[in-house]
Every structure is written in C-alpha cells, then in structure tokens.
Amino acid sequence: MRAEEDIHINDGTIDFGNKPAVKKETGTWKACPYILGNECCERLAYYGINTNLVNYLRFELNQGNVQAVNNVTNWSGTCYVMPLIGAFLADAYLGRYWTIASFSIIYVIGMTILTMSASVHGLKPLCDKRNVCHPTGLQIAVFFVGLYLIALGTGGIKPCVSSFGADQFDDYDEAEKKKKSSFFNWFYFSINIGALVAASCLVWIQTNVGWGWGFGIPAVAMAIAVVSFFAGSRLYRYQKPGGSPLTRICQVLVASFRKFRIKVPADKSLLYETADTEFAVIGSHKLDHTKQLSFLDKAAVETPSDCVKGSVNAWRLCTVTQVEEFKSIIRLLPIWAIGIVFSAVYSQMGTLFVLQGNTMDLHIDNSFEIPSASLSLFDTISVIFWVPIYDRLIVPLARKFTGHKNGFTQLQRIAIGLVISIFAMLTAGTLELVRLREVKKHNYYELKHIPMSIFWQVPQYFIIGCAEVFTFIGQLEFFYEQAPDAMRSLCSALSLTTAALGNYLSTLLVNIVTDFSTMHGKPGWIPDNLNYGHLHYFFWLLALLSVLNL
Template structure:
C-alpha cells in the first residue's frame, strides 16, 4: 500500500507523536468521544447558566437590571476567554492538552459553585424560597467559581470544534465531505445537552434546590473529561505552530521597516521557503493574493536580508506568513456582523426569561408550572429539528440549484440565518406589545403573572434555533476553513468572540437604555417590574439593528475572497 494511503496528508500525528495512520485514527470513530465530551460539557454549561438570571435575582437578591447585566457580563466573558485557550493551543500545548487541562479547571469551578449554593455559611441566607440575601463574601465565592468556569468553558470552546474537524483529512475528498457534516452534528450535540439541561436542571433548581441544580452539572462535567480522555489513542493531533500573534506582529513590523520598498509585480520575487511544506510547523503554504499589498513589503528581500542562511523574521517574512495576516484581516468584516446576531441570541437567557416570568406559567389544567427559563428548550428543539433537515434535505436540494458540494456556500448559510433572526425579535416585540396592552386595559400592573400563557414565547425561541443552524454552524465552518492551518483555534475563537461581544453589547444597550429612558423620574423601558416599562421598544430596537446588520453583511460578503492553498503537509 502506498505511503499516502496509509498516513493522513494534513500533517497530523497520533498521541505518540508519529504520523497519524488513516485506518487507526480520526474520522467518526474518534469524533464520537469528542461529541460525547461536548454533549456533557454543554449540559453542564446550560444546566448551570440557563436559570442564572433568576439565581442572581432571587438568591443573591439583585435588582432585575443588575442581574441581567451580570449575566450578560459573565456570558460575554465566556466568549472572550476563547482567545486565551486558542492562543495556548495554537502556540504551545496543541488542542488536545488544552482541552484536557481546562476540563480539570472546569470541574473545580463547578464544584466550588455547588458548594457556594449548598454549604451553610457559603450559601445565601434565605427567609422563604425567593427571599434570600447574600453577604459580600458569599457573592464573591459565587462569582469566583463562575469566572473559573468562564475561563475553562471559553478556553475549551475554540479548541473542541477545531479538534473534531482535525479528525478529517483536508487532502482526502471523502473525509473532507464528512467534515462539513461534523459541524452540523457537533452543533446538534450542543443543543441536545442544552435541551436536557433546560428542561431537567431548571426544574430541579426551581423545585428541589440550587445545590442539586448545580451539583448534577458538576458531575456531568467530570464525565465529560473522562469521555474525552478515553479517546486519546484514536485522535489525530495538529502540531502547535508557535505564537500566531508573534507571526502577525513580525509581518507588521517588517512592513513598516520597509515602508519605502516597492513591491514587485512578479510575485515569484517575493520570499518563500523552497521546501514543499511551509516554514510554519503544522501549516501548508498559502498562495499569494493581490489585496493589502502594503504587507507584501515584508516579503520583499533586501540587500541586508541573508536569504541563503538564517533569516531575521522581524525584517523578512515568507509569503505564507503574510497571507496569514491577510486572511485574518479579510475575516474581520464578516466577524463584526456576527455581533448583533449574538446580541439577539443572548436575549433567550436574559430578557426572554424575565418576560416569561411575568406570564402565566401553568401547563393547561395540570398542577404544574413551567419554569420561565425552561422555555429555552424550544430553542434546543428548533436546532435538533433543523440540523437533520438541513443536512439531509436542504443540502441535497440546494446542491441541485447551486452546484456547490455543500448546497450553500458558508457565507450564504450565515446570511440566511441573519435574515431569519430578524423575525424572532419582531415577534418578541409584538408579543410584549400585546402583553403590555393587556396590563394597561385591566390595570394589573402589580400582578405577578399576567393571564397570558408563557407558551406564546415558543415561536421566537424556535426561530432563533433555526437561525443558529444557519449562522452559528456556518460561522464555525467558515472560520475553520478560511483560517490558516496554524491559526485555526485562534480563528475559531474569533467566531466565538462575536457571542461574547454580543453579550457585552446587550449589557451596554441595557445600561444606555436605562440611563436615557429613566430621566425626569420616568420608570424607563426596563424597570424592575416590566409591567411599568416598554420591553417591546427594547426588542424593537434590536429588530432595527438586526435589519441594518443584515444589509451590512450583504455588502461585505460580496467583496470577500476565499483563501487559496498551495501543496500539502505530506
């Protein structure tokens, strides 16, 4: 059997550091362990976070706006810390060890959070179910554990999706097609875990105790780490290629140093290693592109550059290194358009929950009340419904019309989700207008639950679930495929960072709206008692921002150029 048929051509290695054998490593066999890890980790995350705004409000005794802001800030941190995990993985440890070590940190954080909600002295003092007060020390322990979780969960996220995609050889057309499906099923595992968490754990938190409500997810996280470690022998691992930030800085510095150098029209005169593979470990060569020519100056050999011997990377960079920077810059406009979508997505664990708390939570004539945060399950059901529909029905049909192997291009898929998300905010705004109209007509401002079923909230959750299948999965695949080989964790972190910035933008919008609308003693749009406010106008603001964001996306995607690879790592 030829060597090429035995080993993966993308430069991956096995757990012993040897070239990865195609028959013994990778593909779906390895991915089952990765998907198992993701299922348990997302069960943990959503089981702990879905109801967090009510934990802050009722257990830590925070004002609704403060609780909402704290959830948004913490959620934003969970999607900013991926930069830390990505840099560590790409530069030093590799994705496997980064995931493994941070899983341990995750378990520690969850254990501490469980203790803070169950151990006397650490848990808030309560005078009834929803009349609790936390001391500064008790709040500090709670937030310390939450931000440990934010560090671990964030650090794992950009690595786990990229690590799963690494199990399929880019140079093998059959395996490459499976990679596109992997992102769909990876996202399905996220939402299956979230579905069980939002239905089971929220009920336990509301009806049993917060100690059990946090303790069960902590146990699930321990199982998650064991699941991941169990597949060690099967994994294909990309070698860390050194600090991507350093390489980017080298290109910038070298370009500035050579600001007066003329870039030749003949691209063959630009500096590149003569070897078949790139000088950057774990990376294939990238073809030269014509845009952003200023940075090409760093690849123009000068009289003082010793090309034959050792090259000073702060004065002369390879074409591949320059193209790494160009790739990141080209991704930025697409990246920015994901922030508004993430702000809309964040409302499901924020003002959607607070809105649901003001509605009738009874299930028909049964003596059962659905926790407001549990309506989130309809988002998970939306994703679970649309993933197989997209993968098995939409893709084959779209392929006949577009001729594209994946049915839609990644940018078309992202744009479709952005368009769909507009209708979720439009519906939510309309629903709140109807709810407030009922409050005003019957003058029931102080009534805890308006006689309007919480199940009227189902459509926006389901619509956002559909939008996620298009936009979030499209982003995962887009940032992975368009990233240079040695920067894939970092670029995956960029896609996740939009969610973090979306949460931060949500927090900022809440702060601005409260400050502007409470002037002259007014209750404002977002008072503690939403019956006196205008949450419908806040959702309307997000609708307008979503429309503007979609228009911007159409413009920037039209001018995007996809990267071009040269050669393999074999």
C-alpha cells in the same frame, strides 16, 4: 513510498504515540463520538448555569432586573472572550488536545466552587420568612469566583473542540473531506442535546428541588465530559502546535513598517518563500500570493540586512505564506463583525426572555408549573429539528438550484440566519405589546403572573433556533475553512468573540436604554416590575439593529 502515503495521513498529523497517524486506525467518525460526547456534557454544564442564571441573581442574590441582566451578559461575554487565551496556548504551545484537557479540569474546579456556594452552610445566602435573600459580601465573592473560573475553563475548550474534531478528517482525502461538513452540523447538534437536558431537567431541578442539586449535576456532567475526552485518546489524530500565530502576525506588521519605503517587485515570484520541502508549521499548506493588502507584501521583500550571521531575521523578513496568513485574518473581520448584533439578539434568550416569561402564567395545568427559563428548550428543540432537516433535505434541494456541493455557500447560509433573527425580535416585541395591553385592559399592574400562558413565547424561541442553524453553524464552518492551517484555533476563537461582543453590546444597550428611559423619574423600559415598562421597545430596537446589520 506511495504505499506509505496511503497508510498514513498526508497532512502531518500524529497519533497518541507521537508517530505518523495511520489512516485506518485513527480519526474520522471512529474518534468523533468521544469528542462529541465531551462537547455534549460540557454544553450541558454551561447551559445548566447560563439558562437560569438571571433568576439565581434576581432571587438568590437579590439583584434588580437591570443588574441581573447585565451580570449575565457580562459573564457570557467573558466566556466568549477567554477562547482567545485558549486558542493562543493551543496554537503556540500545548496543541488542541492538551489545551482541552487542561482547561476542562479548571472548569470542573469552577463548577465545584459554584455548587458549594449554593449548598454549603455559610456560603449559601440566607433568606427571610418573606423568601427575600440577603447574601453577604463573602458569599457573593465565592459565587463569582466559581462563575469566572468556569468562564476561564470554557475559554480553553470552546476554540479547540470544533477544530480538534475537524482535524480528524484528512483534507487530502476527498472522501474524508466531504464528511467534514456533516461533522460541523452534528457537532452543533450535540451542543443542543446538552442544552436540551439543561433547559428541561436542570432548570426544573434548580427551581423546584434546589440550586445545590441544580449546580451539582452539571458539575458531575463536566467530570463525565473529561472522562469521555480522555477515553478516545488513542483514536485521535493530533496536529503539532506550530508556534504563536500572534507572533507571526506581529512579525509581518513589524517587517512591513520597517520596509515602508521599499518598493514591492512587479514579479511576485521574487518575494521570499521557504524551499518546497520546508514548512513553517508541520501539516500546513503554503499559500499563494494575492493582490489585496499589497502593503503587507513589503514584509516578504528580501534586502541585504535581513540575514544575521547566515540566518533570516524573522522580524525583518517573512515568507509569502506568513503574509497571506495575516491577510486571511484581515479578510475574515467583516464577516466576524456582522455576527455581533446577531449574538446580541441570541443573548436575550437567557435574560429578557426569561424575565418576560416570569410575568406570565407558568402553569401547564393546575398541578404543574414550568420554570420560565425552561422555555429555552424550544430553541434547542428547534435546532435539533432543523439540523437534520437542513443536512438531509434542504442541502440536496438547494444543491439542485445552486449547483454548490453544500447547497448554499457559507456566506449565504449566514445571511439567511440574519434575516430569520429579525423576525425573532419582531415576534418577541409583538408578544410583549399584546401582554402589556392585557395588563392595561384588566389592571394587572401589581400581579406577579398575569393570566396569559407562557407558551405564547414558544414562537420567538423556535425562530431563534432556526436562525442559529443557519448563522452560527455557517459561521463556525466558514471560520474553520477560511482560516490558515496554523491559525485555526485562533480563528475559531475569533469567531467566538462575536458572541462576547454581542453580550457586551446587550449590556451597553440595556445601560443606555435604562439611563435614557428613566429620566425625569419614569419607570423606564426595563423596570423591576415589567408591567410598568416598555420591553417591546427594546426588542424592536434589536430588530432595527439587525436590519441595519443585514
């Protein structure tokens, strides 16, 4: 029996043939390259759209600054809300593998429609001699159908890929468990390799060659991502779906309120739990009782009416593990909430940073002009620089002082990133103030590009990249580690909704600021001609919110 345990994984995972996974033949870093390759290509496709989308809306669909910014953040927010659907399907019915596969196909369809909207005659907006485009209602509709199909597709991929990759490491094997923390760092590294190519090559192609090619290449990259993912199928370890986590949460709530008059026994060992050999979800761990949120313990108090025809009514009696799963989700919410303002800061890279860059000198020399959206590659370079530095230098150094195996706790890592993000907004606001002083000093108000190099934006992008390495990766790892086994996809999706709400918060702030600052006929903080605006006030507002958030 012991030899059998050594051969197979101890957490209930299976292989492609639906048999217990063999440790030496599946999982670990053998399987991860296919998963990381999928993520790299998918992120290339996503950032190939997101990085320069504000300029497409601004110039190809002829939208104003505020409308274009809001459309970008609304779409980005939807991309991060949709993971709740993907997570539900993965945990309840399809499993992570088939959820990723299915939604990747939807993603490819969305990319194809988007490419057609920018290249096919009749679907592509026509522009006049002054290069002002006049899209029809049908053309706008086709574009947004493709765009939001991509949002749906990414919703099935985002919450599952990181968890599916982490599933390749056995928590019962100490050697494999140590490798899992590095996986999250290299997972984020692969995301930013895709983002680097998008911000450099794809943005240049979109600006100088055409949007048809600029959207078509990411569409091909997404197709490659699907092929890469399927190629590793026989090497993966699979967790069976364990039923809807939302149903189990609702059962705890209903059972607790049904028994609100019942007193919880002082001896918590009397609370209901399944026999040692039974698991609610295959491969999941049982959870010990905790003292907090004691009202929910009522759901695990046994009463004579809990059984119907010899079987337990799940809407009247829940196990201690089921109750503790719900408590774990509730405990995650404060950490979830602090990510919202950080995500609002992060969303500026694809919107107001790009519009700010549009007003500056885009030339590297007299012959080459860099697209304003390409400056986001310095965020990516920053992440690619800091991930190995963090993994190989900062962690061992911090470990000597803190004694923690990972250098910092996950919460400390998140907090450090929050501090760094404040400086990113202060830097962006200071640059805009300096830019506006140049405008006023030399009367550059009607100039499209003032003679001030766009490369002055590099520090604000680089600082945000550093903040990402601490906060986003720390949050990703924290939600995976703290999540109950049967709810990891749901918790990954929950962590992603901070990005959704951050984007929606940015939309809300832009609308409030616009309404407030344009009173009495004033141009406002974010007019179409930023030379008449006060964009630095908006960046400083985000810096203040970040301080309060910290």
